[in-house]
Amino acid sequence: MNTGVISSRSRAAALASMANGEELDVLVVGAGVVGAGSALDAATRGLSVGLLEARDFASGTSSRSSKLIHGGLRYLEMLDFALVREALKERGLLIQRLAPHLVRPVSFLYPLQHRAWERLYIGAGIALYDALALTGSFGAGLPRHRHLSRTEALRAFPSLRPESLVGAIRYSDAQVDDARHTMFLVRTAAAYGAKVAARTEVIGFLREGRRVVGVRARDAETGAELEIRARTVINATGVWTGDSQALLTGEPNQFRITASKGIHIVVPRERIAGNTGMILRTEKSVLFVIPWERHWIIGTTDTEWTLDKGHPAASRADVDYLLDEVNQTLATPLTHDDVQGVYAGLRPLLSAQSDTTAKLSREHAVGTPVPGMVVVAGGKYTTYRVMAKDAVDAAVKELHSRVPASCTEQIPLLGANGYRAAWNRRALLARMSGLPVARIEHLLQRYGTLTEELLDLVSExxxxxxxxxxxxxxxxxxxxxxxxxxxxxxxxxxxxxxxxxxxxxxxxxxxxxxxxxxxxxxxxxxxxxxxxxxxxxxxxxxxxxxxxxxxxxxxxxxxxxxxxxxxxxxxxxx
Missing domain, CATH: 1.10.8.870 (Alpha-glycerophosphate oxidase, cap domain)
Structure with missing residues (x-):
């Protein structure tokens, strides 16, 4: 089986092939989740594909999210039913078919602070959330929501202050290690023939008249410059969309992207007693307390960011905000000393007339600013596959030839095929490898059936x-x-x-x-x-x-x- 191995040797071979080989059908710029998904979509349609990333795979937004695969409860309040339904379908696909080794269910508690009306209002919204999930082919599989009394809620989340709630609703969503999932998209695309190379920055576009016919790129590891020709180029650079489009001298940007900073803090699991996640409403947005193996992830913020996009920085004000908000509900408050990790990411939001980034669109858009160039912008992590499909559909129109429709709904990522059986065999794998069962479980939930490649290294x-x-x-x-x-x-x-x-x-x-x-x-x-x-x-x-x-x-x-x-x-x- 081709497992899409990416190594120093394969990277060098990919760059050499792209620079010296025949014209590619599609060249994708940006290897975040949307770019990686686009490369996989195009490769599985039988197209010749290249994928370039200026830094590391998933080094931007796609490694710094809340690590949730979800429909977005708050979008229901905005009456964006289509976006929620679409995201819930993708959630089901990922859990059940595409990436069961990487995406798994997680439950959340929604504490209620008012009797009667709030339970009715929030309960109706979460019931609709569950109902929308069932409208797709992959909506089943997660537990339905449950109404809890205050006693039941405190039993599920003992660290809550009793006076902070009158009851709660428990519902289900899913979580993912976003960087690992993006990496598996890249490797799966490579397994289907895509040529991929990180640390390769696009520094210009090749033009014939107005048409884009490829890129000029610089190998960041050696400094060498190369030209890569392609029939069409997909710009999937997220918050860098404007910078990438600026390389098209004299061409106006089709989309204006606003970067919204979201920060998360990571605290040890023992600092909060709870066997479920929690979602809290704040004045500005919502706050998640997410179980993360031996830790909790708490976030996020939502503020406009106009500074360094490569390394968005979290300030003390950001950390204080998260601590202040979560401590309103915790019996034993968290302090700065409890914070083991902090990370900040930027959401690429399609700009609109709005006072705050929290109100800007989470939907995506695809455009063709010049012949031979497709731009995909906006969106949310959960719906990456739909964004990738739309981007490749637009690229196919530029090819002026018959190309099969997207089939990524049917393409499990590497490590997914046989995962359930491998999980059932984890005790046997532990005995065969000499590793504890807990170690095998850890590997299976990070590598799926590719765990065998890790065990081969240990055997050697x-x-x-x-x-x-x-x-x-x-x-x-x-x-x-x-x-x-x-x-x-x-x-x-x-x-x-x-x-x-x-x-x-x-x-x-x-x-x-x-x-x-x-x-x-x-x-x-x-x-x-x-x-x-x-x-x-x-x-x-x-x-x-x-x-x-x-x-x-x-x-x-x-x-x-x-x-x-x-x-x-x-x-x-x-």
């Missing part, structure tokens, strides 16, 4: 079956696999996106950095100086982020975060 080198120093929730094999199979090029890629060590450890991954750098140095061809440079860059990034989180506002937080430079190019590995 039993030391890789040991916990990773400084981040014992992960195996040493996972660091190596991130480079040999998942295209990680730098220490930051491994600690921040292939794993979540950077937000799941109190020291933000510093203790794990040296061991991880040494483990990945061999496959990447690093020398001693490269190892030290990568460690220094990662540590500087942590210092800058921690310092930014002590600043009072966005401007000072951004200036402080900019003190840490991006990862520097290294010698290309063989």
């Amino acid at each position: 080198d039993p030391s890789l079956g040991e916990p990773l120093e400084g981040a014992a929730d992960y195996l040493r094999a996972e660091a190596v696999y991130a480079v040999t199979h998942e295209g990680a090029r730098h220490l930051e890629d491994v600690l921040t996106r292939r794993t979540r060590i950077s937000i799941e450890t109190a020291d933000r991954g510093v203790a794990a950095a040296r061991t991880t750098a040494r483990l990945i140095s061999g496959p990447l061809g690093w020398g001693a100086d490269d190892i030290e440079r990568e460690i220094s860059l990662y540590e500087a990034r942590v210092v800058a982020e921690l310092a930014a989180q002590e600043q009072p506002d966005d401007a000072t937080a951004d200036a402080t975060r900019r003190a840490a430079v991006d990862v520097a190019p290294l010698a290309a590995a063989v």
